[in-house]
Amino acid sequence: MSTTPSAPNASAAPAASPTPSPASAPEVIVRARGLKLAFGATRALRGIDLDIATDEVLAITGPSGSGKSTLLHVLAGVLTPDAGSVLYGGRDVAALNEADRARLRLAEFGFIFQFGQLLPDLSALDNVTLPLLLAGASRREALTRAHAQLAALDLGDHERKLPTQLSGGQAQRVAVARALVTSPRILFADEPTGSLDSLAAEQTMGALLKAARAAHSALVIVTHDARIAAYADREVIIRDGRVSLNNGLLAAARPDGEEQTR
Numbered sequence: 001m002s003t004t005p006s007a008p009n010a011s012a013a014p015a016a017s018p019t020p021s022p023a024s025a026p027e028v029i030v031r032a033r034g035l036k037l038a039f040g041a042t043r044a045l046r047g048i049d050l051d052i053a054t055d056e057v058l059a060i061t062g063p064s065g066s067g068k069s070t071l072l073h074v075l076a077g078v079l080t081p082d083a084g085s086v087l088y089g090g091r092d093v094a095a096l097n098e099a100d101r102a103r104l105r106l107a108e109f110g111f112i113f114q115f116g117q118l119l120p121d122l123s124a125l126d127n128v129t130l131p132l133l134l135a136g137a138s139r140r141e142a143l144t145r146a147h148a149q150l151a152a153l154d155l156g157d158h159e160r161k162l163p164t165q166l167s168g169g170q171a172q173r174v175a176v177a178r179a180l181v182t183s184p185r186i187l188f189a190d191e192p193t194g195s196l197d198s199l200a201a202e203q204t205m206g207a208l209l210k211a212a213r214a215a216h217s218a219l220v221i222v223t224h225d226a227r228i229a230a231y232a233d234r235e236v237i238i239r240d241g242r243v244s245l246n247n248g249l250l251a252a253a254r255p256d257g258e259e260q261t262r
């Protein structure tokens, strides 16, 4: 796994992954099996198997409407699948009640979306402090950690600004800081640079990767942009609610020899 955040591993091709030997098999943090979800007559997920490794950067790509965002939300316990399981730390996230899932999301997961995720009436600093306060940290501790996270993302000079006073790239970096300040085990990002021009997108991706690696968080990115996917260690392509390509790191490494759905 590369530790260099700045350079995509290929211009537009799927990320290349080494074929691991059993001795170097990655630790699986999320194991999803048989995920199905329909919205009325629309079968958004039609039976998806997917593993996510600790510390990996995984890109979920595919055409518009193929089920990428739905899959992300099911993996993150935001949506409940009609069938299938999402094992995380020995628990099936899909089977938890809403209160337990909310607790799990707050304690273990971070989220970054394309638009409108910062609370508009709060400064950058207060936006980043909030998840720590919600998780029970003291105000002093929350401020210390929020300052450090903002500084790590080169936002120290912008702490007091409201979201409307930030550029699009700065606002997304504040969103990155807010998502990572709780040191989540997994960061889920849905088109995190989709609203940015290419320079700001590149800077935001660099910052996101660097911060996620520093926090030892797995990073799952939904994107339709091949340039963004090229930053990932691994790419999974979704078509019509199914995995059409999984470039294989974990499928090859699984000790039980179970076949990945393709």
Ligand SMILES: Nc1ncnc2c1ncn2[C@@H]1O[C@H](COP(=O)(O)OP(=O)(O)OP(=O)(O)O)[C@@H](O)[C@H]1O
Residues within 6 Å of the ligand: 039, 042, 043, 044, 062, 063, 064, 065, 066, 067, 068, 069, 070, 071, 224
């Ligand atoms: N809340 C919903 N209600 C009804 N249909 C939905 C809902 N959410 C998603 N869908 C449908 O499910 C399918 C998959 O949607 P999803 O948003 O997961 O696709 P996507 O691959 O993320 O698309 P895009 O790249 O355009 O964001 C689409 O046909 C979509 O219209």
